[in-house]
Amino acid sequence: MNTYQVQQFKKIRDEITRFMMMYKFALNEVETKIEILQEEFQMLHDYSPIEHTKSRLKSPESILNKLYRKGIDISLSSIKSHIKDIAGLRITCSFTSDIYRICDMLKNQRDLTVLEVKDYIEYPKPNGYRSLHLLVEVPVFMSDREERVCVEIQIRTIAMDFWASLEHKIYYKYNQAVPSHLLRELKEAADAAAALDRQMERIHREVKVIKEEQEEEEVELMNQLVINNQKFSIPDALLKLLGPDSKNA
Template sequence: MSQLTTNDLKRFKNELTRFMMMYKFALDALETRIEILKEEFQLLHDYNPIEHTKYRLKSPESLLKKVYRKGCEFSFASVRTHIKDIAGLRVTCSFLSDIYRIQEMFEHQSDLKVLEIKDYIKNPKPNGYQSLHLLLEVPVYMSDRLEYVCVEVQVRTIAMDFWASLEHKIFYKYNQSVPEHLLAELKGAADSASALDRQMERLHLEIEEIKEKQSSDNQDELKRIIINNQQFALPPALLQLLDGREE
């Protein structure tokens, strides 16, 4: 191998590494935001809307295959323009309302830009698939420049995730057309999962109303805050000051 070829290979390797690092750092940034959201909700509402998260970065091999499938030019600029799911984040929530709460959180972050929203909950796919898909543009501070990196975010409930995961396993590497009666059963299972989501959402809201009333009736609890597992009593002087402001 000539020296020139070796240098070219080294340069391409460095460029590819830097390219993939941008997407990895974008996922890191979103992970931090998700952790802050979880802790904030836990402290303020004694409730965490997020069951779990899963982060995924396409491998160079998978990325190359998608470039060939889409027929786009193989350059880093072209890949950034045409392939939007190099970095992916899946957020699994407890309840339906949590999904749109997560969406609002992203929309209210001034340095994030929502590029696209596909709501497969209000408009499910024909096979019954439900999820909220967001394309977010995330700022990434590299050593010598600021980059805006696209990340695909999928937000769904436990029931939606359960259905989607099993649907994928059932039809993994199945390249033939699916018989109509199986498609109907698959859609029926998705409808059942959706009905369960709506029922659990209703139960959740009713219980939250009861808990809110109990909390309001407990004045002692309202005079304490808990931060990082430490309990702090509100100073009497502060309570007197607040009482004076409300008169």
């Protein structure tokens, strides 16, 4: 390999490295946003709708294979235009309602542009797959320019994630040719997982109502005095006198 060839090889390698770094930085941006939302909810509400997250970058080999399957020209601009799932983030929740809550929070992020939403929860795939997919565009500031980079976000419940992982392992084991009886059982398992999610959602709503009622009772108790087993309500006028404004009077 002569000097010119070596220089060309280095140039191509640097371009590919820079290209992949853009997706890594975009993924970092989204992960940071999710971490902030998770910590905020935990601190303020003593509860987080996010159980855990998992991120991944497609390998150059995997990207190349996808280009071949789609019959797309091999170039970095072509990859950016046609391959939208190079950077991927999976968010796992306990309840279905949390999925849509997280989706709304991400939509409210001003520097994120939501390009596409695919709701496989409301409209499951024929095999039973359920998940909410978002395709977002993230600004990435490189040393010499700003790039808008796509990140695919999948949001699922724990039950949905367990089913999807199992389905993926079975397809990998049988190299896509899964026996019909297993496909039938997988669909039944998906329906059972969906039923479990609905049941857990109902329980979650009931627990929330009970908690709110308990908080109301606690407030009422704070506004009462008990003397000789007799309850007295503290008048609002007296409560105002005991409030912080009375100190400055």
